[in-house]
Amino acid sequence: xxxxxxxxxxxxxxxxxxxxxxxxxxxxxxxxxxxxxxxxxxxxxxxxxxxxxxxxxxxxxxxxxxxxxxxxxxxxxxxxxxxxxxxxxxxxxxxxxxxxxxxxxxxxxxxxxxxxxxxxxxxxxxxxxxxxxxxxxxxxxxxxxxxxxxxxxxxxxxxxxxxxxxxxxxxxxxxxxxxxxxxxxxxxxxxxxxxxxxxxxxxxxxxxxxxxxxxxxxxxxxxxxxxxxxxxxxxxxxxxxxxxxxxxxxxxxxxxx
Numbered sequence: 639x640x641x642x643x644x645x646x647x648x649x650x651x652x653x654x655x656x657x658x659x660x661x662x663x664x665x666x667x668x669x670x671x672x673x674x675x676x677x678x679x680x681x682x683x684x685x686x687x688x689x690x691x692x693x694x695x696x697x698x699x700x701x702x703x704x705x706x707x708x709x710x711x712x713x714x715x716x717x718x719x720x721x722x723x724x725x726x727x728x729x730x731x732x733x734x735x736x737x738x739x740x741x742x743x744x745x746x747x748x749x750x751x752x753x754x755x756x757x758x759x760x761x762x763x764x765x766x767x768x769x770x771x772x773x774x775x776x777x778x779x780x781x782x783x784x785x786x787x788x789x790x791x792x793x794x795x796x797x798x799x800x801x802x803x804x805x806x807x808x809x810x811x812x813x814x815x816x817x818x819x820x821x822x823x824x825x826x827x828x829x830x831x832x833x834x835x836x837x838x839x840x841x842x843x844x845x846x847x848x849x850x851x852x853x854x855x856x857x858x859x860x861x862x863x864x865x866x867x868x869x870x871x872x873x874x875x876x877x878x879x880x881x882x883x884x885x886x887x888x889x890x891x892x893x894x895x
Contacts, residue, residue: 640711641759644719645674646692647746648853648873658759661707665722666693678805678876688805697727704731708739715742715763717752721799742770744777747796748786749851749869750884757849757865758894776893783890785818785842789835790880793817793826806877832858839883847886854879864891 641660665674668691677690695703707714718728725743732741742763746752755762755777762773788796791811795801814835815828829835836859848863854871859881871877 639713639715639763640707641756642707642714642716642718643752644717644722644746646719646722646874647717647749647752648869648875659711663703663716663718666695666699667691668693687807689800690803690805692722692803694722694724695727697724697730700724700727701731701734704735704741708735712738713740713742715744715759717744717746717755720745720747721802740770742773748788748882748884750849750882751781751786753851753865753867754780754849754884754886761894780886780890780894783887785885787839787883787885788817788880789814789832789883790817790878791815792878793880795875795878796880802875804875806875808877811879833860836860842885845888847888847891849884849886851882852880855881 639658641658642663643660645662645665667674667677704714716728725745728741728743732743735741744755762768762776768776790796791814792801793815794817796817813828813830814832815826816835818825829838832855840861843862848861848866850859850861850863850866851869852859852866853869853873854877855868857868861883871879
């Protein structure tokens, strides 16, 4: 088995103990043979916001990529970024490779979700009693019953492909805005400091488990978390600090023990 994670998610695997290989699927840029590091190094010379252009994988490129993995691994779990992925292409490729090879396609909107899936990887994806459809239903129930938060100077960046791909020069931020979905509507609330956000958020955690991913926050948040990691600041969205938080009821958490 191999785990594939889109590079565009800005996620590094350090700090998560896994029993399987992890492959970071690289971003493709319009300029041939360009790496994310090269784009980042070039962008540092700009004093203003700069748009970064990427190239989506064509279906033949996707197919070749997964065939090369399938030659070594019969089962693939792919955590993908829907903003830069053609799900119709992926679905076709999954069908073409069956029954010899199996690809589980898991969309990621929040890196706290990804951290949870990796933390509970064996109980979810190595449970022989669960089919691919069972796993999909189980993860759908998790997302429906849990609360997902993004805290950032501008959390709407995470909803915009264009803004996500913009290089933003380094600056200091004071005010942060919390973004969540309540009753199928986007709810925003701004806090003057992260300490104020932490104090209020902690009141919501009774009988719930917290998964937290932070980037560029420098441990300013005092929240008790079941799992918590820092990721590099030089990842998308570039130079934008954020918290990704997943709040899981104890009853749902116990289903993954």
